[in-house]
Amino acid sequence: MNRQRLSLMWVSGTLAFGLLSMLVPLPSVLQSFKPYWPALVLLYWSIESGDRITLGVAFMVGLCADLLDGVLLGEQALRLCALVFIVLRFRSRLRFFPMWQQTLAVLILLLNDRVLLLIVRTFAGEALPPASWWISPFVGAALWPFLFLLLDDLRMRFRIQ
Amino acid sequence: MALAREENSPLFAGSVAGTLRLIFYLALAMVLMVLDHRNGWLWRLRYNAAIVVEPIYRLAGLPSAGMRTLSVAFSDRKSLTEQNQRLREDLLLANAKLNRMAAVAEQNQRLKGLLDTQRSLELNVQLARVIGVDMGTSRHRLVLNRGDRDGVKQGQVVIDAHGVIGQIVDVLPTTAVVMLVTDPNHAVPVVIERTGLRTVAYGSREGDQLSLPNVPMAADVKAGDKLLTSGLGGRFPSGFPVGEIRSVGQSASGMFLEARARPTADIDRSEDVLLLHDQAEPVGPPIPSTPAGPPAGLAPAPGSSSAPPPVSPPVANPSTNAPAVQP
Numbered sequence A: 001m002n003r004q005r006l007s008l009m010w011v012s013g014t015l016a017f018g019l020l021s022m023l024v025p026l027p028s029v030l031q032s033f034k035p036y037w038p039a040l041v042l043l044y045w046s047i048e049s050g051d052r053i054t055l056g057v058a059f060m061v062g063l064c065a066d067l068l069d070g071v072l073l074g075e076q077a078l079r080l081c082a083l084v085f086i087v088l089r090f091r092s093r094l095r096f097f098p099m100w101q102q103t104l105a106v107l108i109l110l111l112n113d114r115v116l117l118l119i120v121r122t123f124a125g126e127a128l129p130p131a132s133w134w135i136s137p138f139v140g141a142a143l144w145p146f147l148f149l150l151l152d153d154l155r156m157r158f159r160i161q
Numbered sequence B: 001m002a003l004a005r006e007e008n009s010p011l012f013a014g015s016v017a018g019t020l021r022l023i024f025y026l027a028l029a030m031v032l033m034v035l036d037h038r039n040g041w042l043w044r045l046r047y048n049a050a051i052v053v054e055p056i057y058r059l060a061g062l063p064s065a066g067m068r069t070l071s072v073a074f075s076d077r078k079s080l081t082e083q084n085q086r087l088r089e090d091l092l093l094a095n096a097k098l099n100r101m102a103a104v105a106e107q108n109q110r111l112k113g114l115l116d117t118q119r120s121l122e123l124n125v126q127l128a129r130v131i132g133v134d135m136g137t138s139r140h141r142l143v144l145n146r147g148d149r150d151g152v153k154q155g156q157v158v159i160d161a162h163g164v165i166g167q168i169v170d171v172l173p174t175t176a177v178v179m180l181v182t183d184p185n186h187a188v189p190v191v192i193e194r195t196g197l198r199t200v201a202y203g204s205r206e207g208d209q210l211s212l213p214n215v216p217m218a219a220d221v222k223a224g225d226k227l228l229t230s231g232l233g234g235r236f237p238s239g240f241p242v243g244e245i246r247s248v249g250q251s252a253s254g255m256f257l258e259a260r261a262r263p264t265a266d267i268d269r270s271e272d273v274l275l276l277h278d279q280a281e282p283v284g285p286p287i288p289s290t291p292a293g294p295p296a297g298l299a300p301a302p303g304s305s306s307a308p309p310p311v312s313p314p315v316a317n318p319s320t321n322a323p324a325v326q327p
Helices: A002-023 A037-048 A055-069 A075-089 A099-123 A131-158 B002-008 B016-039 B042-048 B050-074 B077-115 B317-325
Strands: B125-131 B141-144 B157-159 B164-171 B176-180 B187-192 B198-203 B210-215 B226-229 B241-250 B257-263 B272-276
Touching: A002 A037, A002 A055, A002 A131, A002 B050, A037 A055, A037 A075, A037 A099, A037 A131, A055 A075, A055 B016, A055 B050, A075 A099, A075 B016, A099 A131, B042 B050, B050 B125, B141 B164, B141 B272, B187 B241, B210 B241
Parallel strands: none
Antiparallel strands: B125 B141, B125 B272, B141 B176, B157 B164, B157 B272, B164 B176, B187 B198, B187 B226, B198 B210, B210 B257, B226 B241, B241 B257
8 A cells, every 4th residue: 555655656756856856947959959858758657657656647647737838728638648549559569679679669658749839829920930849749758768768766665656 | 337338348448338428528628618718707716826936936936936947056156247248338328328318318308398298208117027937838928926915906917128018918916927928819009110100010930030910011121120010009108118120021811011120128038027017098089078068156056046047047047957957
């Protein structure tokens, strides 16, 4: 029971940390290189403990992110839902991919996420983003192995299923 | 039954139920987006959720605040001395200019008094500090540490020492969100200082620039011209520097000249900004005056029959005079 609670707290803690690091600004030179942290953390947890992360959780995380960002309520909820849905569907394969294949898959997922965001933005009548807007998924994918190893190591230490 | 079994099997995770759930959540998200886009009630929700949201902003702003503190703590004595020296010179210069300006301002005030305008040169401002928070994918927003409780209102103009930064778009209890002049959705009515040409400066999507897409072909505009707020539209008070023109070229349609300008304010480097308190006087058609009837003393009081005018019969009096007074 106690372990259950601990693992729940740990998962929600990392998700909250992902949301928080989304808000932390980078120097303006690096600004467009910032990865989409909540998606990365959510990706990790849906690959590693898919029964805990459901579409509902993804929706709630997205809603919180929208509330913090203040752009359009439901935008990130939609994106994260789509992301988690795809991961959950291919979860059993993604888990046993070698690292480079997993990274490639993450890259494709993040690019898909950007395309979704672009569609939403276009419907909302906003201008097209500059080319540097597309760098972020690549940075996210490049960071993925490190994030994966770090979170995996911490998970092993806390012995969380 | 078959569906439930399929869902449990790990290798074939795809199921109708999962897809249905996805469709449900996507539909929910879309409904939310449409509602929010139409009504903008996200801000009402945010205002209520501010108890949770604002501490998170402060928390997320800590790293950048820490960086600032560290940069002060570890900057060497020489650079601090240099900075101090430079600031002192600036202050001296500014004071000297101010002293010279005081007489002019006095004269201006007197002349304006003669012209019967209420515009004053005094600034009624409030100092605010920028909280280092990244507002999503659009970089054209700032969060300030003043909010509703400090009397900040939506639409207030934000400036720094060099020019206009933007305007307040959202107010939370102790924080406020500024839309920068470089936001693609932002527009400032400007006047070119050298020629007096009035136009509109929009934000542009590529980088921190302003774009003036509809300058007439025959207009005399060149790089280096300064842009001031024109005061038209009633949101920005007139006379604040906005930008400096960098380049002038043909617009895409070929009907106008399109100028690019660089904002004069230190948009991505300012830590402290000023909130203008007095908004510009609304410019537009004058308020429709109430139609002049007879003076109040002479108007017949509707209830009392104490002073019936002798000319018209008492019965006809309310029906003829009342419409002239009431509207």
